[in-house]
Amino acid sequence: VYTTLYDGISDKDVRKVLEDIYTESYISYLRMEEMDDEAFEFIYKHYPTGNKSGYIKIQMQRSVSIFTEPGGYDRNSLARYDSLASRYPAVMDFDIFRNNRCQLILNKASEAFRVKNPTEGERLLQVFTEGGYYDEKSIYICNPAYTYSEAGSYYFKTGNYAKAKAALKKGLTYDPENYELKEKLKELK
Numbered sequence: 001v002y003t004t005l006y007d008g009i010s011d012k013d014v015r016k017v018l019e020d021i022y023t024e025s026y027i028s029y030l031r032m033e034e035m036d037d038e039a040f041e042f043i044y045k046h047y048p049t050g051n052k053s054g055y056i057k058i059q060m061q062r063s064v065s066i067f068t069e070p071g072g073y074d075r076n077s078l079a080r081y082d083s084l085a086s087r088y089p090a091v092m093d094f095d096i097f098r099n100n101r102c103q104l105i106l107n108k109a110s111e112a113f114r115v116k117n118p119t120e121g122e123r124l125l126q127v128f129t130e131g132g133y134y135d136e137k138s139i140y141i142c143n144p145a146y147t148y149s150e151a152g153s154y155y156f157k158t159g160n161y162a163k164a165k166a167a168l169k170k171g172l173t174y175d176p177e178n179y180e181l182k183e184k185l186k187e188l189k
Contacts, residue, residue: 005018064096105131109124110147148181172185
Protein backbone atom coordinates (compact mmCIF):
# COMPACT_ATOMS: atom_id res chain seq x y z
CA VAL A 1 0.00 0.00 0.00
CA TYR A 2 2.77 2.41 0.96
CA THR A 3 4.76 1.76 -2.22
CA THR A 4 1.72 2.16 -4.44
CA LEU A 5 0.76 5.40 -2.71
CA TYR A 6 4.34 6.70 -2.71
CA ASP A 7 4.86 5.91 -6.41
CA GLY A 8 1.61 7.68 -7.28
CA ILE A 9 2.68 11.00 -5.76
CA SER A 10 4.82 13.33 -7.84
CA ASP A 11 5.31 16.19 -5.34
CA LYS A 12 8.67 15.64 -3.55
CA ASP A 13 7.58 17.36 -0.34
CA VAL A 14 4.42 15.25 -0.04
CA ARG A 15 6.45 12.11 -0.76
CA LYS A 16 8.86 13.06 2.03
CA VAL A 17 6.01 13.55 4.51
CA LEU A 18 4.54 10.19 3.53
CA GLU A 19 7.94 8.52 3.88
CA ASP A 20 8.40 10.04 7.36
CA ILE A 21 4.94 8.89 8.48
CA TYR A 22 5.59 5.38 7.18
CA THR A 23 9.04 5.20 8.77
CA GLU A 24 7.84 6.36 12.19
CA SER A 25 4.78 4.09 12.10
CA TYR A 26 6.73 1.03 11.04
CA ILE A 27 9.42 1.57 13.68
CA SER A 28 6.74 2.06 16.34
CA TYR A 29 5.11 -1.19 15.26
CA LEU A 30 8.41 -3.09 15.43
CA ARG A 31 9.18 -1.65 18.87
CA MET A 32 5.70 -2.52 20.21
CA GLU A 33 6.15 -6.08 18.99
CA GLU A 34 9.61 -6.14 20.65
CA MET A 35 11.23 -6.92 17.31
CA ASP A 36 14.41 -5.04 18.20
CA ASP A 37 16.63 -6.73 15.61
CA GLU A 38 14.19 -5.94 12.81
CA ALA A 39 13.78 -2.36 14.04
CA PHE A 40 17.53 -1.89 14.06
CA GLU A 41 17.88 -3.32 10.55
CA PHE A 42 15.13 -1.01 9.26
CA ILE A 43 16.57 2.08 10.95
CA TYR A 44 20.10 1.22 9.91
CA LYS A 45 19.07 1.24 6.24
CA HIS A 46 18.15 4.91 6.65
CA TYR A 47 21.00 6.21 8.82
CA PRO A 48 24.17 5.53 6.75
CA THR A 49 22.44 6.56 3.53
CA GLY A 50 22.10 10.12 4.76
CA ASN A 51 18.85 10.21 6.74
CA LYS A 52 20.28 11.60 9.94
CA SER A 53 17.09 13.32 11.06
CA GLY A 54 16.57 13.78 14.76
CA TYR A 55 14.03 10.96 14.75
CA ILE A 56 16.35 8.47 13.02
CA LYS A 57 19.24 9.45 15.33
CA ILE A 58 17.08 8.90 18.41
CA GLN A 59 15.95 5.53 17.10
CA MET A 60 19.54 4.52 16.29
CA GLN A 61 20.59 5.58 19.80
CA ARG A 62 17.75 3.54 21.25
CA SER A 63 18.76 0.49 19.22
CA VAL A 64 22.41 0.87 20.17
CA SER A 65 21.37 1.15 23.82
CA ILE A 66 19.27 -2.02 23.57
CA PHE A 67 22.11 -3.97 21.97
CA THR A 68 24.69 -2.72 24.42
CA GLU A 69 22.78 -3.02 27.68
CA PRO A 70 25.19 -4.04 30.39
CA GLY A 71 24.73 -7.65 31.25
CA GLY A 72 27.79 -8.08 33.39
CA TYR A 73 31.27 -8.88 32.22
CA ASP A 74 31.66 -11.83 29.95
CA ARG A 75 34.68 -12.87 27.93
CA ASN A 76 32.79 -12.79 24.64
CA SER A 77 31.35 -9.28 24.96
CA LEU A 78 34.16 -7.65 23.01
CA ALA A 79 33.75 -10.14 20.17
CA ARG A 80 30.03 -9.29 19.98
CA TYR A 81 30.80 -5.56 19.87
CA ASP A 82 33.45 -6.10 17.20
CA SER A 83 31.02 -8.16 15.15
CA LEU A 84 28.31 -5.50 15.44
CA ALA A 85 30.78 -2.73 14.49
CA SER A 86 32.06 -4.64 11.46
CA ARG A 87 28.53 -5.37 10.18
CA TYR A 88 27.16 -1.91 11.02
CA PRO A 89 30.02 0.65 11.02
CA ALA A 90 27.68 3.58 11.76
CA VAL A 91 27.22 2.34 15.35
CA MET A 92 30.66 3.84 16.01
CA ASP A 93 29.00 7.29 15.63
CA PHE A 94 27.31 6.79 18.99
CA ASP A 95 29.18 7.61 22.21
CA ILE A 96 27.50 4.88 24.24
CA PHE A 97 28.66 2.20 21.81
CA ARG A 98 32.20 3.60 21.55
CA ASN A 99 32.49 3.95 25.33
CA ASN A 100 31.21 0.45 26.06
CA ARG A 101 33.51 -1.03 23.42
CA CYS A 102 36.42 0.96 24.82
CA GLN A 103 35.73 -0.28 28.34
CA LEU A 104 35.65 -3.85 27.05
CA ILE A 105 38.99 -3.36 25.27
CA LEU A 106 40.57 -2.00 28.44
CA ASN A 107 39.03 -4.76 30.61
CA LYS A 108 40.42 -7.41 28.26
CA ALA A 109 43.84 -5.72 28.25
CA SER A 110 43.89 -5.57 32.06
CA GLU A 111 42.87 -9.20 32.23
CA ALA A 112 45.65 -10.13 29.80
CA PHE A 113 48.27 -8.53 32.04
CA ARG A 114 46.79 -10.25 35.12
CA VAL A 115 46.99 -13.69 33.45
CA LYS A 116 50.55 -13.03 32.27
CA ASN A 117 49.82 -12.45 28.60
CA PRO A 118 51.58 -9.13 27.96
CA THR A 119 51.54 -9.58 24.17
CA GLU A 120 47.73 -9.56 24.17
CA GLY A 121 47.63 -6.73 26.70
CA GLU A 122 49.92 -4.57 24.56
CA ARG A 123 47.94 -5.44 21.42
CA LEU A 124 44.69 -4.32 23.07
CA LEU A 125 46.30 -1.11 24.34
CA GLN A 126 47.35 -0.48 20.74
CA VAL A 127 43.73 -1.06 19.61
CA PHE A 128 42.69 1.51 22.24
CA THR A 129 45.25 4.04 21.00
CA GLU A 130 44.54 3.53 17.30
CA GLY A 131 40.79 3.66 17.91
CA GLY A 132 41.06 7.21 19.25
CA TYR A 133 38.86 6.32 22.20
CA TYR A 134 40.22 8.79 24.71
CA ASP A 135 38.44 12.14 24.57
CA GLU A 136 38.57 14.13 27.78
CA LYS A 137 35.81 16.42 26.43
CA SER A 138 33.34 13.55 26.06
CA ILE A 139 30.79 12.90 28.78
CA TYR A 140 31.88 9.27 28.51
CA ILE A 141 35.53 9.17 29.46
CA CYS A 142 37.24 5.92 28.67
CA ASN A 143 40.36 6.18 30.80
CA PRO A 144 43.12 3.56 30.47
CA ALA A 145 44.97 4.51 33.67
CA TYR A 146 43.90 1.32 35.46
CA THR A 147 45.09 -0.83 32.57
CA TYR A 148 48.48 0.87 32.55
CA SER A 149 48.65 0.24 36.29
CA GLU A 150 48.05 -3.47 35.62
CA ALA A 151 50.72 -3.41 32.92
CA GLY A 152 53.15 -1.69 35.30
CA SER A 153 52.49 -4.32 37.98
CA TYR A 154 53.04 -7.15 35.52
CA TYR A 155 56.33 -5.75 34.26
CA PHE A 156 57.47 -4.97 37.81
CA LYS A 157 56.79 -8.56 38.92
CA THR A 158 58.73 -9.94 35.96
CA GLY A 159 61.69 -7.67 36.67
CA ASN A 160 61.31 -5.47 33.61
CA TYR A 161 61.54 -2.19 35.50
CA ALA A 162 62.01 -0.02 32.42
CA LYS A 163 58.74 -1.24 30.91
CA ALA A 164 57.00 -0.98 34.29
CA LYS A 165 58.09 2.63 34.61
CA ALA A 166 57.07 3.43 31.02
CA ALA A 167 53.61 1.90 31.54
CA LEU A 168 53.02 3.82 34.76
CA LYS A 169 54.15 7.09 33.19
CA LYS A 170 51.89 6.45 30.20
CA GLY A 171 48.97 5.92 32.59
CA LEU A 172 49.75 9.25 34.27
CA THR A 173 49.43 11.03 30.92
CA TYR A 174 45.74 10.05 30.99
CA ASP A 175 45.19 10.56 34.71
CA PRO A 176 47.92 12.83 36.17
CA GLU A 177 46.50 12.74 39.70
CA ASN A 178 46.07 8.96 39.90
CA TYR A 179 47.22 7.97 43.39
CA GLU A 180 47.81 4.30 42.55
CA LEU A 181 50.03 5.09 39.57
CA LYS A 182 52.04 7.63 41.57
CA GLU A 183 52.55 5.17 44.44
CA LYS A 184 53.68 2.39 42.12
CA LEU A 185 56.08 4.78 40.43
CA LYS A 186 57.54 5.70 43.85
CA GLU A 187 58.06 1.98 44.57
CA LEU A 188 60.13 1.68 41.40
CA LYS A 189 62.50 4.36 42.57
